[in-house]
Amino acid sequence: MSLENYRYDVENCVRCSNCKWVDYICMKSKRFSKICPSHTKYLFDVYSCQGRMDVARGLMNKELDYTETVLDVVYKCTMCGACDIMCKRCLDLEPLEVLETLRIRLVEEGLGPMPAHKAYIERAEKTHNVFGEPHEKRFSWVPQEFLNRKDADVIFFVGCLSSYRSLEVAKATLKILDTAGVKVSVLTDEWCCGSPIFRVGDLKTAKKLMEHNLSLIKDTGVNKVVTSCAGCYKMFKVDYPKILGEETGLEVAHIVEYIDKFLDEGKLKFSKEVNLKVTYHDPCHLGRLSEPYVFWKGERKRYGLTDPPKKWRRGTYGIYEPPRKVLRSIPGITLVEMERIKENAWCCGAGGGVMAQYRDFAEWTAKERIEEAKVTGAEAVVSCCPFCKLNLEPKAKEAGMQMFDLTELIIKALGLEV
Amino acid sequence: MERIPREIYHTLESIVGSEYITEDPVICQAYSRGGYGKDIYDRGRVRPACVILPGCTEEVQAIVKVCNRYKIPYIPVSTFYIGFCAPTKPYTIMVDLKRMDKLWINEKNMYAVVEPYVNYAQLNTEALKLGLYTNAPLCGAQASVLANHLFQGMGQNVWRTGFANKRILAVEWVLPDGELLHLGSASIIKDYFWGEGPGPDLRGLVRGWFGHSGGLGIVTRIAVKLFPIPYRGVPEVWGVTPSTGFSLPSERFRWYNVICPTLEKAIKFMREVSKAEIAAVCMRIPYVWRYLRKATCREELWGYWLEDKAKLKGQIPSIVRVAIWGFSSEKQVEYEEKVLMDIANEVGVTVKPASPYAAGECLKPAASVRAFLPGGNFMGQKFNFDSLDHAVKVLKSGYKIKRKHIPPFMDDGEEAGWILCFDFGYHVYAELDYYFDAQEDVEEAIKAEEELLKDDLEIKAYPGAQWGHLHEVSGPHMLNYHKLMEKIGKTFDPNHLSNPPRFIGTRKEESTILTEVWRKICQSVIEEEKRRRKNS
Numbered sequence: 001m002s003l004e005n006y007r008y009d010v011e012n013c014v015r016c017s018n019c020k021w022v023d024y025i026c027m028k029s030k031r032f033s034k035i036c037p038s039h040t041k042y043l044f045d046v047y048s049c050q051g052r053m054d055v056a057r058g059l060m061n062k063e064l065d066y067t068e069t070v071l072d073v074v075y076k077c078t079m080c081g082a083c084d085i086m087c088k089r090c091l092d093l094e095p096l097e098v099l100e101t102l103r104i105r106l107v108e109e110g111l112g113p114m115p116a117h118k119a120y121i122e123r124a125e126k127t128h129n130v131f132g133e134p135h136e137k138r139f140s141w142v143p144q145e146f147l148n149r150k151d152a153d154v155i156f157f158v159g160c161l162s163s164y165r166s167l168e169v170a171k172a173t174l175k176i177l178d179t180a181g182v183k184v185s186v187l188t189d190e191w192c193c194g195s196p197i198f199r200v201g202d203l204k205t206a207k208k209l210m211e212h213n214l215s216l217i218k219d220t221g222v223n224k225v226v227t228s229c230a231g232c233y234k235m236f237k238v239d240y241p242k243i244l245g246e247e248t249g250l251e252v253a254h255i256v257e258y259i260d261k262f263l264d265e266g267k268l269k270f271s272k273e274v275n276l277k278v279t280y281h282d283p284c285h286l287g288r289l290s291e292p293y294v295f296w297k298g299e300r301k302r303y304g305l306t307d308p309p310k311k312w313r314r315g316t317y318g319i320y321e322p323p324r325k326v327l328r329s330i331p332g333i334t335l336v337e338m339e340r341i342k343e344n345a346w347c348c349g350a351g352g353g354v355m356a357q358y359r360d361f362a363e364w365t366a367k368e369r370i371e372e373a374k375v376t377g378a379e380a381v382v383s384c385c386p387f388c389k390l391n392l393e394p395k396a397k398e399a400g401m402q403m404f405d406l407t408e409l410i411i412k413a414l415g416l417e418v
Numbered sequence: 419m420e421r422i423p424r425e426i427y428h429t430l431e432s433i434v435g436s437e438y439i440t441e442d443p444v445i446c447q448a449y450s451r452g453g454y455g456k457d458i459y460d461r462g463r464v465r466p467a468c469v470i471l472p473g474c475t476e477e478v479q480a481i482v483k484v485c486n487r488y489k490i491p492y493i494p495v496s497t498f499y500i501g502f503c504a505p506t507k508p509y510t511i512m513v514d515l516k517r518m519d520k521l522w523i524n525e526k527n528m529y530a531v532v533e534p535y536v537n538y539a540q541l542n543t544e545a546l547k548l549g550l551y552t553n554a555p556l557c558g559a560q561a562s563v564l565a566n567h568l569f570q571g572m573g574q575n576v577w578r579t580g581f582a583n584k585r586i587l588a589v590e591w592v593l594p595d596g597e598l599l600h601l602g603s604a605s606i607i608k609d610y611f612w613g614e615g616p617g618p619d620l621r622g623l624v625r626g627w628f629g630h631s632g633g634l635g636i637v638t639r640i641a642v643k644l645f646p647i648p649y650r651g652v653p654e655v656w657g658v659t660p661s662t663g664f665s666l667p668s669e670r671f672r673w674y675n676v677i678c679p680t681l682e683k684a685i686k687f688m689r690e691v692s693k694a695e696i697a698a699v700c701m702r703i704p705y706v707w708r709y710l711r712k713a714t715c716r717e718e719l720w721g722y723w724l725e726d727k728a729k730l731k732g733q734i735p736s737i738v739r740v741a742i743w744g745f746s747s748e749k750q751v752e753y754e755e756k757v758l759m760d761i762a763n764e765v766g767v768t769v770k771p772a773s774p775y776a777a778g779e780c781l782k783p784a785a786s787v788r789a790f791l792p793g794g795n796f797m798g799q800k801f802n803f804d805s806l807d808h809a810v811k812v813l814k815s816g817y818k819i820k821r822k823h824i825p826p827f828m829d830d831g832e833e834a835g836w837i838l839c840f841d842f843g844y845h846v847y848a849e850l851d852y853y854f855d856a857q858e859d860v861e862e863a864i865k866a867e868e869e870l871l872k873d874d875l876e877i878k879a880y881p882g883a884q885w886g887h888l889h890e891v892s893g894p895h896m897l898n899y900h901k902l903m904e905k906i907g908k909t910f911d912p913n914h915l916s917n918p919p920r921f922i923g924t925r926k927e928e929s930t931i932l933t934e935v936w937r938k939i940c941q942s943v944i945e946e947e948k949r950r951r952k953n954s
Contacts, residue, residue, distance in 0.1 A: 011856070011857075012790075012794050012856055014453055014454065014456060014499075014787065014790050014795075015451065015452070015453035015454075015456070015498055015499060015501070016453060016454075016498075016499050016558065016560065016787045017497055017498055017560045018558075018560065018787060020560075021539065021560055023659060023662055024538075024539035024558070024559040024560065024784040025655060025662040025664060025778040025779070025782055025784045026655045026662055027539045027540065027543045028543065028652050029543060029544065029652075030521055030536070030544055033539065033540050033543070043438075043514075044440065044445050044448065044469060044471070044514070045448040045449060045498075045514070046444060046445045046447065046448035048448075050448065051445075051447075051448030054448045055444060055448070058444070058447045063447070063465070064443060064444055064447055067442075067444060069442045069445065070444050073444060073445070085659055086659075088659075089659055089660040089784065089785070089787075090660070090785060090786075090787035090788045090790070090791065091788075092715055092791070288659075302855055302858070303716070303720070303792060303793040303794065303828070303854075303855050304716060304793065304794040304855070304856065304857075305716055305717055305720065306716070306717060309715070309717040310715070312714075312715055314659060314660050315658075315659050316658050316659055316660070316661075318658075320658065342658060343658060343659040344659075
């Protein structure tokens with residue numbers, strides 16, 4: 001992944017500023033009309049996708065040196081991909097891949113990632129999780145019968161956050177799968193999926209983790225993987241093939257896709273009312289960035305035509321409807337929408353290593369989202385990602401709102417406990 | 419890039435606070451190029467020396483005064499895109515106005531007051547909630563309402579809303595030397611409801627056909643007219659990116675594509691619609707935009723277009739987009755639709771219902787940037803304002819020039835281009851676009867631009883595109899208007915610091931403040947300041 005490979009994309013940013021606003025057609029108010037957390041908070045244009053394209057161009061053309069400010073600009077971004085999808089409403093460019101490559105380049109130059117990132121990467125290398133917790137603790141909550149199950153049909157890839165910090169999500173997911181009759185297995189040698197590490201540009205370490213996980217899963221002979229974390233989901237579905245350069249051969253699903261299917265098939269039936277007015281927060285990695293990776297190796301010809309023709313991931317086929325359909329099907333739930341939804345969703349603020357390195361920025365971004373949620377009149381915010389929950393929950397509480405992962409509401413509606 | 423002397427930098431910093439000013443080259447890099455017309459209108463660009471973000475008019479004034487005291491060039495920027503805002507002079511300060519983003523709507527009196535960083539998407543979103551709207555430019559709803567009103571202010575809705583000059587009410591304007599000037603009602607009662615004030619109307623200076631592009635100071639607040647629309651609310655959105663839209667109730671809003679076999683028939687049809695004084699929108703759209711709008715990628719655009727172009731065998735129809743809105747009642751829609759059909763029958767053109775989701779693109783254009791899809795860059799030329807007949811004359815003549823450049827320009831099969839009528843066809847705008855490779859055809863595009871302007875002069879078209887170096891070409895043919903602009907520039911901006919070399923690039927004697935000269939001037943001012951402070 002060389003920055004030079006993206007010269008066309010960088011040079012053909014037309015400075016239209018589509019990367020800064022929600023789709024104009026979808027705009028519902030001036031108050032919630034912006035889409036880029038970084039640009040909204042830090043104001044200078046360099047903190048927008050357009051500005052970062054200029055920085056990339058400056059670095060490639062040696063007009064700029066690699067300075068502390070370059071690091072600041074590149075890493076004060078949640079990598080939510082809103083800019084990428086908004087740009088692609090009109091243009092055939094790959095802005096998010098440029099941002100990813102900029103980070104990889106900074107790591108290669110020995111400048112990145114940032115100190116907090118380096119710390120969690122070091123922990124992940126030692127203990128296979130970003131928290132530095134003992135590896136054994138990762139699966140200590142899992143009932144024995146689900147560990148390394150021989151007759152499994154599906155592997156539940158739990159992820160670091162759910163294993164160590166958001167156990168309620170992990171337990172709920174396992175319970176739902178079991179209730180639906182899925183022969184589900186949790187692998188005791190699961191390592192961090194690599195998402196927080198790749199997201200900050202450490203390709204080398206991320207690859208080690210990815211190769212381990214992939215080999216581990218393949219050895220089981222099971223090719224279905226389900227996650228409850230949007231970050232792990234996107235990593236397996238999109239970034240594993242992209243980084244490893246080949247299809248993984250895995251069928252990757254998020255738990256919400258399974259729940260949707262189980263409800264249709266009658267494998268799950270709700271028995272309890274959950275009387276709650278909720279609003280749904282689309283996780284970036286489950287929504288606009290979740291389309292399967294499309295391999296393309298070619299070149300730009302005249303007029304910028306791609307040869308062979310490239311298929312673009314524009315966020316059209318993100319997982320937008322299943323969580324909404326599932327929520328609406330829960331007895332007692334009233335779903336009210338925020339203004340910025342689906343491909344136009346405002347990021348929770350946790351991604352791209354921001355929560356670790358720039359706590360104030362992460363909190364500011366979450367506060368902005370909760371203010372939007374509050375306007376709907378909802379009592380609770382629901383999401384499908386433990387990272388989103390972790391970052392949004394404190395601000396939700398401050399605003400007098402509750403925060404749930406969707407799996408928790410499913411457990412309630414099924415009349416179960418975890 | 420040389421740093422601004424510390425004394426000056428700290429003075430600027432004291433105006434806005436350290437959070438809102440920077441001279442870091444990485445941050446300044448993001449302000450070092452233009453938008454539309456990239457590598458064309460921003461030639462000779464340099465990285466600015468400093469970026470500053472004022473939060474209010476007083477801060478803008480103070481910044482401009484400092485710039486004048488020390489002879490530093492400054493450039494105001496807001497939402498960007500079509501920008502003649504790339505710095506070309508050493509030590510340029512970019513005045514980024516995005517902290518100034520207030521919007522007030524006066525529902526009863528149907529106008530909005532906006533600061534520079536309010537865009538059309540925001541304004542029309544909020545206005546629609548109150549049953550109001552305004553025109554939105556075809557370059558996209560991300561454009562600054564304020565900046566665009568200082569320009570032509572064209573778009574689909576100008577059929578009714580008219581040219582931008584008619585929509586501007588009161589204005590707050592920081593002159594190039596930092597003096598504050600209020601125009602219209604704001605000049606005496608600090609209320610923005612009306613554009614006329616005591617004495618002469620200076621709105622002709624603050625705006626223009628191509629505006630002053632920040633070349634005559636910084637407009638910090640402007641009131642613009644809003645118009646009634648028979649809808650009140652937030653329309654429900656259809657679709658998902660990149661195909662989104664919204665419709666408005668069909669009892670009051672109808673959309674049509676009128677397929678005309680020839681350009682002449684299209685013009686005849688538009689003229690009759692104009693005479694009948696019906697419709698809310700009536701404009702000719704280049705045929706290739708049907709493909710640009712629908713294509714899912716560049717390759718698909720070229721594939722479908724080339725296939726269909728071959729089938730059409732050179733007989734590219736003229737498409738006229740019409741909207742009928744029932745401003746007063748549903749009966750108005752029925753009546754106007756009948757008139758429209760009668761006209762179509764008489765003229766011999768076909769009226770087809772268009773997607774109701776055209777409403778979204780009309781009020782908040784989101785697909786405009788697709789103009790870059792065919793080749794990576796495009797240019798619009800001609801920009802003539804006169805009548806329907808005149809539009810045909812200039813576009814057809816321009817087409818002959820454009821033809822010579824195909825290839826390398828994309829063959830869009832167009833013998834004309836965009837034709838937009840203002841005030842029910844009272845006057846008409848013509849624009850000829852060409853699409854080209856962003857890397858390889860830039861020189862060709864610049865050549866074509868000059869040829870097209872010279873063609874305007876030759877056929878005595880009114881008045882022909884003018885900006886940048888083109889003033890030099892067109893000025894001598896048009897009463898030496900550029901000399902008048904030079905005088906205006908010298909009067910208001912004696913130091914030529916407001917976005918040089920814009921407003922009028924022929925001010926050569928001042929347009930280049932050489933580094934050495936500037937440094938000497940600057941140092942002497944600093945010394946003088948020091949002496950003054952010591953004495954006081």
